[in-house]
C-alpha cells in the first residue's frame with residue numbers, strides 16, 4: 001500500500017480524528033450485511049436467551065480452541081469467578097495471581113473470600129514466570145491464575161509441571177490472548193486457554209474477539225468440571241428448580257452469540273493483521289535509546305491484544321502527552337500494581353507491597369493504537385512521531 005507523503009518526503013498526517021486505539025467501526029463495515037442479518041434473525045426468532053446462535057457459538061468455539069467443553073457466560077470476569085467457584089475452593093485458600101494485570105484477575109479471588117498471592121512478572125514479556133510462582137507456593141495454594149497479557153502465552157510448560165507437582169489447579173486468564181498458540185518442547189501445539197485446568201475469556205467489544213456488548217466463556221476438557229461450571233453459571237441447578245449449590249446467573253445472550261458467530265471465522269485473519277501492524281511497529285521502532293519493543297517468545301504466537309512499549313527515564317507520561325498533541329491516542333495498561341490498589345491494599349496473602357519488575361513496568365509501559373484495521377499511513381505517522389520524540 002502506498003503511503004501518502006508530503007512534498008519533502010515526510011509521512012503525510014492522516015486525518016487525525018481517524019486514529020483510534022481500537023477501530024470497531026471499520027471492522028463492522030467489512031462484514032456489515034452478514035452481521036446485520038445475524039442480529040435481525042435473532043430478533044425475528046425471539047430466541048434471545050440460549051437460542052440456536054448460542055449453541056452454534058459454543059460448538060464453534062469448542063472446535064476453534066480444540067476444547068471438549070465450552071460454557072458461554074456473561075463476561076470475562078464472571079468466567080473467572082465461575083471457574084474458581086467450580087473448583088470448590090474454601091475461604092482462606094490461596095490463589096496466585098500476577099501483580100501486573102487487569103483488576104478482574106484478582107477481584108474474583110477477593111470476592112470469593114479467597115486469598116490473593118501476588119507475584120512479579122517478566123520485565124520483557126510482561127507475563128508471570130514459573131520461578132516467581134514456585135517461590136509463592138505454600139500448603140494453602142489451591143490455584144494459579146496465569147494471565148496471557150497483551151496477547152502472548154505465559155511460558156506454560158514449567159507452570160503446568162509445577163501445578164502437577166503440587167496438585168494445584170490452573171485457571172488461565174485468556175481474555176487478551178484468544179487465538180494465540182503455545183508450543184510445548186515435544187512440538188505439541190495448543191491454543192492458549194486450553195493449557196490449564198480451566199480457561200476463561202472475554203468478548204468485551206475491544207477484545208480480539210469482541211461482541212457488541214458483554215460476553216465471556218469458560219472452557220475445560222474435564223467432563224466433571226464442565227458439569228460443575230454449567231451448574232454454577234445457572235443458579236447452581238442441575239435440573240430446573242433443584243439447586244445443589246449456590247451459583248450465579250451468567251449467560252451469553254443470543255444477539256451477542258450471533259455477532260460472535262460472524263467474527264469467529266475471521267479471528268485468525270484479525271490476528272494476522274494485528275501481527276502485521278506489530279511487525280511494522282517493531283521494525284520502525286528499533287534502535288531508539290531507552291525504548292523497548294515487546295519481546296516475542298519463540299514458543300508462543302502473539303495476537304497483540306495490545307502493542308506495549310517500555311520507555312525509561314521517567315519519559316512515559318511526556319511521550320503520551322507528545323502523542324496526544326499529535327492526535328495519537330495511547331493507553332497505560334496498567335498504571336497501578338494490584339498491591340497498590342486501594343481495594344487490595346494489605347490483602348496479599350504473601351504480604352507483598354512492592355515487586356521489582358512490576359514497580360518499573362507501571363511507570364514505563366505505554367500501549368499504542370492496535371486493531372485489525374491498522375493501515376500503513378497511520379503506522380508510519382505513529383512511528384515517525386515516536387521517533388521524533390526519542391531523537
Ligand SMILES: *Cc1c(COP(=O)(O)O)cnc(C)c1O
Nearest residue numbers: 075076077102104105175202204
Ligand atoms: C478484559 C479482561 C478481563 C475481564 O473481562 P470482562 O469481560 O470485561 O469482564 C479479565 N482479565 C483480563 C486480563 C482482561 O483483559
